[in-house]
Amino acid sequence: MAVPNLPDRYNASTTFIDANLEAGRGTKAAILYGDQALTYNDVAAMVNRTGNALVKLGVQMEQRVMLLLLDSPEFVASFFGAIRMGAVPIPTNTLLRSPDYEYLINDSRAVALIVSEPLWANIEPIRAKLKWLKHVIVVGKNPEGTLNYADWIKNESDQLTPADTLRDDACFWLYSSGTTGFPKGAVHLQHDMVYCAENYARGVLNINENDRTFSVAKLFFAYGLGNGLYFPFYVGGTTILYPNRPEPKPIYEVVTKFKPTLFFCVPTAYAGLLAVEDTAAYNLSSVRLCVSAGEALPKALYDKWLSKWEVEILDGIGSTEILHIFISNRAKEARAGSSGKLVPGYEARVADENDQALPQGEVGNLLIRGDSTCAYYWNKHSRTKETIVGEWIRTGDKYMIDNDGYFWYQGRSDDMLKVGGIWVSPVEVEATLISHPSVLECAVIGLMDKDELIKPKAYVVLKQGVVPTPELESELKVFVKDKIAPYKYPRWLEFVNELPKTATGKIQRFRLRQAEASKS
Ligand code: 3UK
Numbered sequence: 001m002a003v004p005n006l007p008d009r010y011n012a013s014t015t016f017i018d019a020n021l022e023a024g025r026g027t028k029a030a031i032l033y034g035d036q037a038l039t040y041n042d043v044a045a046m047v048n049r050t051g052n053a054l055v056k057l058g059v060q061m062e063q064r065v066m067l068l069l070l071d072s073p074e075f076v077a078s079f080f081g082a083i084r085m086g087a088v089p090i091p092t093n094t095l096l097r098s099p100d101y102e103y104l105i106n107d108s109r110a111v112a113l114i115v116s117e118p119l120w121a122n123i124e125p126i127r128a129k130l131k132w133l134k135h136v137i138v139v140g141k142n143p144e145g146t147l148n149y150a151d152w153i154k155n156e157s158d159q160l161t162p163a164d165t166l167r168d169d170a171c172f173w174l175y176s177s178g179t180t181g182f183p184k185g186a187v188h189l190q191h192d193m194v195y196c197a198e199n200y201a202r203g204v205l206n207i208n209e210n211d212r213t214f215s216v217a218k219l220f221f222a223y224g225l226g227n228g229l230y231f232p233f234y235v236g237g238t239t240i241l242y243p244n245r246p247e248p249k250p251i252y253e254v255v256t257k258f259k260p261t262l263f264f265c266v267p268t269a270y271a272g273l274l275a276v277e278d279t280a281a282y283n284l285s286s287v288r289l290c291v292s293a294g295e296a297l298p299k300a301l302y303d304k305w306l307s308k309w310e311v312e313i314l315d316g317i318g319s320t321e322i323l324h325i326f327i328s329n330r331a332k333e334a335r336a337g338s339s340g341k342l343v344p345g346y347e348a349r350v351a352d353e354n355d356q357a358l359p360q361g362e363v364g365n366l367l368i369r370g371d372s373t374c375a376y377y378w379n380k381h382s383r384t385k386e387t388i389v390g391e392w393i394r395t396g397d398k399y400m401i402d403n404d405g406y407f408w409y410q411g412r413s414d415d416m417l418k419v420g421g422i423w424v425s426p427v428e429v430e431a432t433l434i435s436h437p438s439v440l441e442c443a444v445i446g447l448m449d450k451d452e453l454i455k456p457k458a459y460v461v462l463k464q465g466v467v468p469t470p471e472l473e474s475e476l477k478v479f480v481k482d483k484i485a486p487y488k489y490p491r492w493l494e495f496v497n498e499l500p501k502t503a504t505g506k507i508q509r510f511r512l513r514q515a516e517a518s519k520s
Helices: 012-022 040-057 073-084 098-108 117-122 124-129 149-154 192-202 222-235 248-258 267-274 299-309 381-387 426-434 470-483 509-519
Strands: 029-033 036-039 064-068 088-091 112-116 135-139 170-176 184-189 212-215 238-241 262-265 289-292 313-318 325-328 347-351 364-369 392-401 407-412 417-419 422-424 439-448 454-462 492-495
Touching: 012 040, 012 073, 012 192, 012 222, 029 040, 029 073, 036 040, 040 073, 040 149, 064 073, 064 098, 073 088, 073 112, 073 170, 073 222, 073 238, 098 124, 112 117, 117 124, 117 135, 135 149, 184 192, 192 222, 192 325, 212 222, 212 248, 222 238, 222 262, 248 267, 262 267, 267 289, 267 299, 299 313, 347 392, 381 392, 417 454, 422 426, 426 439, 426 454, 426 470, 439 509, 454 470, 470 492
Parallel strands: 029 238, 064 088, 064 112, 088 170, 112 135, 212 238, 212 262, 262 289, 289 313, 454 492
Antiparallel strands: 029 036, 170 184, 313 325, 347 364, 364 392, 392 407, 417 422, 439 454
8 A cells, every 4th residue: 555554543634734733843834825824733723623613513423514615724624624523524616506506515415514705695595495504604704694604613622632533434525527417426535635645745746844835726626625735734835825716817926926836727727827928027936846637738738838937737637536646747757748657556447348458559448546536426326336346446538558658648438528627517508508598409519729728619509580690699608607607608609500410319419529620
């Protein structure tokens, strides 16, 4: 096993909080957040106060606590505070819409929700429909019927003995979306974070206590949670947290001001950063390594970044189910356009449709074995069995391994799109478009933009008598943006007379993809 032996009785908060105090880092900065600097002592006290406040509310071991939080010290304290008292936090995407939250909160049966004030507006209209939710705690100004986070923890003790959890107990969940159906809650165990921190963060990035991390990907993503929280806390480093929308200029400003040594981003945001023309005021000289994940990093972006900022981007592939990156490029050995080589602690198999291993050099389905894989999907037995096969997990990705052991991404085996590093289901976008009174039918596929990054394109057949106009095109895009998470809207929309279909009437997205490919 590629991680330190953990005792049977183990609570993950001890590795990421207590160990830093024991190592004498109590007065060292753990979190930089605007003009605040929180030491490891401050963080430990806040974690324990939050844990004690949850105990006082009557939250029990194994019960879920939903976190709808911007990147902030409160996120950190809620996440580790819940783990410490034995509850199971669920960091949740802050970019979704009320119906999404209604599903997630009811599906998880969370008994408590900790929410940032600006996000409360998504919860208020559905509050009455949340069957199991007993307590709402708001970070910031709180409406009636909810608790105010700062007041809630103020008088609690800053000491809390960790709950008597086991190494293999549930620790936290992360929801992941699929092509059809609702998102699935991936149940991660107490030992998963330490596995990723040791094998990827230490093994590949060589992270150490002098590192300062800044993750453009937010903490609610599996990617951001490692980058911006449990990686730096594993080695007693410092994390820079930024609560706002990660637009290119503010990202550059944060990097210039707070001087991270490790910078984590997604390809779409690298493209956005490279599109900023005047960067004279910005300085990236503190950064020793840049990391990219979430979607494949095109070689052109790697090259442009290297020549502009003289620092490499290490592309690596991870997933919510495996928790973090399991194949990655290494410093000074990166092959642009590839995902790199296996991370220690993980094994890979490239197989055909019958799960038979393929000869090296052929394209097939990627399966991974490693001990950070989630135990199962909550309430979703068939989906669990389709995805997790004994010790192996199907990633849903197509890969080819070259002679030197580098892995080359070849696309998905389903129709799912990664847009700006976040899942978009074409089926959900299509269903939304069809709910517009002018639309008869439609199909959505992924198309490459000028940076070779995938964005959704919709083909729309209008109802009889409806005239296709540029105004209607804009109206339909806005319609989607208003109904579902805005990053899912089609960047291009083409009106067509008919869609390619099978004899049984199923829309053939692959024929649309082929038609687009033959255009270029
Ligand atoms: C795709 C990539 C090519 C691939 C993630 C780092 O993205 C993460 O998790 P998700 O569950 O998505 C997983 C899927 O995204 N993908 C991710 N990275 C790459 N494709 N090259 C890449 N470098 O389809 C994968 O199956 O949202 C990323 C760390 C933790 C993560 N959860």
